Each structure stands twice: as structure tokens, then as C-alpha cells.
Amino acid sequence: MSARLEINLRKIHHNAHILVQRLSVHGISVTGITKATLGSPAIAEVFQSAGVTMLGDSRIENIEKMKEANVSAPMSLIRSPMLSQINRIVEFADTSFNTELEIIKALSCAAKLVGRTHGIVLMVELGDLREGIMPCDVEAMVRSVIKLPNIEFKGIGANLACRNGVIPDDKNMAELSTLANSIDNTFGITMSIVSGGNSSNLEWVFRGSTTKGKESAARAGATKGTGRINNLRLGEAILLGRNPLDREPIKDLYTDGFNLVGEVIEFKFKPSKPWGEMAQAAFGTPPPIRNQGDIQQVLLAIGEQDTDTDGLTPSSGYEMLGASSDHIILNAKENSITIGDEISFGMNYSALLRSMTSPFVNKVMEE
Ligand SMILES: *Cc1c(COP(=O)(O)O)cnc(C)c1O
DSSP: OOSEEEEEHHHHHHHHHHHHHHHHTTTOEEEEEOGGGTSOHHHHHHHHHTTOOEEEESOHHHHHHHHHTTOOSOEEEOSOOOGGGHHHHHHHOSEEEEOOHHHHHHHHHHHHHTTOOEEEEEEEOOSSOSSOBOGGGHHHHHHHHTTSTTEEEEEEEEOOSSSSOOOOOHHHHHHHHHHHHHHHHHHTOOOSEEEOOSGGGHHHHHSSOBTTSOHHHHHHHHHSOOTTOOEEEESHHHHHOEETTTTEEBTTOOSOSEEEEEEEEEEEEEESSOOSOOOOBTTBSOOOOOOOSEEEEEEESOOTTTSOGGGEEEOTTOEEEEEOSSOEEEEOTTOOOOTTOEEEEEEOHHHHHHHHHOTTSEEEEEO
């Protein structure tokens, strides 16, 4: 069998269930983010059975795929809609995250035409400088949005730690809560969603529940308020069990729900140091080579077209030496290998994303 991504649904369910439970203590619901799974209906079902109340994806294509597979959870498009996709978005997504009035007006028109109501979450800029309305402009935006036909203003949200790595903390989360209160007061409403952020918000909620220790801090943190924040959008934490701020494992979660497996196509005793005059390689200047003398070099039939090879961790005993479009090169060290053997790798978010979206990688779901 060719390159494959083994997906352990039981481990993903476990991770989702634990996070849903831990957050519910704080009155926070979970939107399961499916974008790294290419909108996998099987994974969406697992999220739902673990207690996730909504699903979110950045791509309408993925949302369509899940809806067509009869996934029943409410769907949010978590990237601002493209004007060129408005009709599809109104048809398949219940809610979308928005920052531009022009786009919301187009959603309103399209929703009116087909007799639907489309939910709007307004994203607020809190410093990471990706999407978001500047906080001082949110009130005026809400004033315009609530007047639009076939549009339901659902609430506000923010996203940090994606472009610039700005950490969610008491200060920026309090700013979002204060804004929610002031908008509710101004318009005499109670917005239903205040979506504080993504997996990188977990540490702010739990105050140190990663395996780095600090469990007493986590307990103390449990009494500390999370303000108006009543929703988080979780992808990486559920799928890979890690805190994106430092990529440390989150306590009691599986970090090996996904494994990439490649097949050995060459195994030879070779020098570790290249010879001949050298220029750039396929992907620019390769990192300097450590001369280890002769080694047992393994060639695997997976490469950059199948995954982000920088995001792979080989099973123990193997050393990653390099990669190109179609190959990974390992030092087998003491391992005995035969042609056709399989070697498996742990994956980070980037490797997972690329493998899920590669047509060359077979996705194999395991219960
Ligand atoms: C990708 C994304 C998420 C999920 O991020 P994770 O770090 O995987 O939890 C949440 N919100 C938005 C807007 C996103 O684009």
C-alpha cells in the first residue's frame, strides 16, 4: 500500500471529549474546527459524538462535503466569505465570520432571495493583525448589521496567535468581554456567541494544565473568571493534543491520533557526506551535513508532495536526514530493514494539513 495517513478516531474522540468537559466547567462551548482534516465527515461525526456543539471550517468546499454526508451539526464558515462564493455560503453554512459590511450585505441579499436566515459573527482585531474589525468600529458595524434583512447577528469573536503569535491573555480577553457587554447594553440584546479564539486560548482558560506541571495553578485558575467568553474554536488541540503556543502536550490527551506511514524503496550502506561540487538542492540550500562516516541510509517513498517533511518525527531509532519532493532520507542506525518495510512518523499541524490535502496519501480511519 502506498503512503498512508492512519487516523485513530478513538483518540480524537477522547481528546475532544476531555476538552469539551474541561471547558464546560467554565461555561464555554466548543466549535470543532475541521479544516485540517479536509472536512472529513467521519472526524466531524466523532467531534459531534464527543459533545462539540458546532463545526467550523475555513473552506466552503469542506462544509459542502460534510453537509452532503449528512453531518447534522450547525456549520460556521470561519474565514470571511468571498464575494464570489456568497450563494454557496448561504446555502451550506448556517453562520459565517465577517469583518466587511459589503460582504454581509451580499449575504443578506442572497439569503433573502432563497428565504433563509444567515448568522453573522463579527470578528474583532485584538492585536494579532489577521482578520478583525478594529474594536472602536465594532459598534457602528453592529448597528448596520442588525438592520439587514435575513441576517441574524449572533455575536463577536477574535482570533489570536495565528499570524504574529500574540498570546490570548487576561487583557485582550477582557477587552472582548467588555466589548460584548457594551454592545449588548447599547442595543438591548444578549448576543449568543462570544468566541474567544482557537486552541491557543486553552492555556488562558486553564492557566497551565499542560504536562509542564502547574496543576495547582490550573486549580486556582478554575475559579478565575473567563468573562463573557462562551465559545472556543478548537482544531489542533483536539486533533494533535498539543498547545499551539509552545506545542507541549496537553495533559491527558493523545498526541498520536495521526501517523504517517511510508514505504522503504532503497536501503544501502552509504557515506553520510555528499561528494562533488555543490550548489542549491531541490528546495534551496540544504542544511549542513554532519559527517557520521558510513551509515545505513533508508529511502522512503514519501516527500514534500505528501506532507511537510519538517513536521515529521520518525519512530524511535531513526534519524531524519533530508527530504525532496518524493523522498525522505533516514539513517536507519541499528534498525534492520528490508525493502518494502514501513516506517511511521508522528506529525505536527503543518504535516497533518499537507497530508490530508495530498491526493497521494491514503487516509485510513481506525476505530
Ligand atoms: C484555524 C482556525 C481556528 C482553529 O485553530 P486551532 O489552532 O487549530 O485550534 C479557529 N479559528 C479560526 C478563525 C481559524 O482560522
